Amino acid sequence: MKEKKYFDSLDKLASGCTTSQLLDNVRRVLMPQGHLTWEFLSASVEGVVSRAEFLSRPTDAGVVFRLRWEWGPQADRGHIEPVLDHQTK
Numbered sequence: 001m002k003e004k005k006y007f008d009s010l011d012k013l014a015s016g017c018t019t020s021q022l023l024d025n026v027r028r029v030l031m032p033q034g035h036l037t038w039e040f041l042s043a044s045v046e047g048v049v050s051r052a053e054f055l056s057r058p059t060d061a062g063v064v065f066r067l068r069w070e071w072g073p074q075a076d077r078g079h080i081e082p083v084l085d086h087q088t089k
Helices: 010-016 020-030
Strands: 004-007 038-046 049-056 064-071 076-083
Touching: 004 010, 010 020, 010 038, 020 038, 020 049, 020 064
Parallel strands: none
Antiparallel strands: 004 038, 038 049, 049 064, 064 076
């Protein structure tokens, strides 16, 4: 069984991650670029697959987005979706 490591803060990720690849990938997402600014929620490593989850700061329309990334030997893929309970009316 593969050991799963979970990180719920950037400090824990920086100090406890045994692979720099996950930390580098998280830093790339957090770099200001485009229209959305991301905040770190969590990350995990299980075997050779790593995952991370982020929330955007609210857009001008008050919409918050969730971004989930997965990095692995098969492919790197991300999924973005609006978080409906964070919308401002």
